[in-house]
Amino acid sequence: MFRLKKNPESKEDLQLLQEYRKQGDLDVLGQLFERYMHLVYGVALKHFSDRELAKDAVNQIFERLIVEIPKFEIQNFKSWLFVVTKNFCLMEIRKEKSHRNRFEKFSADQNMESAEFLHPIDEMTNSSLEDNLKHCIERLKLEQRQCVVLFYYQEKGYKEISEELEFPEKKVKSYIQNGKRNLKICLEQIESKHEV
Template identity: 30%
Template structure:
């Protein structure tokens, strides 16, 4: 990124190759929409180019990148909210997921339950879990992204994991009754 900052814009392509999948994964887990996730990944790289002068190199690159990603996600949903586009739950999708859950093996069922539970967490908790468990960021890096303390992230992560566990248990019980 330091080379991009100095004007070697070809290096942005290397960064894209290395980080587009983790960014897509982050966005997809946040919004469950492939097209939106792809658009947001592009937006992050556009912003990285636009704001390259703000990169200092003092923290980790991924912290800076996920800060931009988080802001892009927030900005996107502010625009969507202003347009008053209703967010609807796709009932057919939920029915298909329930049918598939009955067919797949136990390991896949647990993974499916976890994903469903993750979707039910509020956005802040889901974001912290995704950044920590799926993207592999340290609590300090997440704290830097969210502009808070590492201690606050630890507390939020503990609460999010407890709620996630409770949701998985509830969903598991619901599935066993069906």
């Protein structure tokens, strides 16, 4: 049976991989990862359409390799890394959708405001809006910020937040409602500045 010759680069990949498995030396893993960092960045950029998010993804994927490599029998590091990167990006996008759904669900449950209220927070379709939202969250009062982050980003319920932060449940609800109102105001201020 005809077989393609293995190219020397893939052999080197396997040698580095074996060396890393034996010694657990992160410099060796770094050397291997560096060869394909452009590929990881390219895949992440394609999925996120945001350079900063793509750079963050590169770092997170490197950290993930430390955990994932021992679990798998890897024959072709480049192909395997491509799959790991793609899966990571898809999981992050799915998480982001789940956060958006959380905002929508909360708005529907609370019946706090009209449907227009959903616009700035719930329809985070572009990265600048997400950046603005992060900026506005940072500007919230500490208690509001803690409650909003735990509720929307870590998907914890009122009771869990109440226990974790040692606030009464009513306070937690109040902090989330006020935090959400303040986020809306902050986002609207940013939008009006851009329109001027």
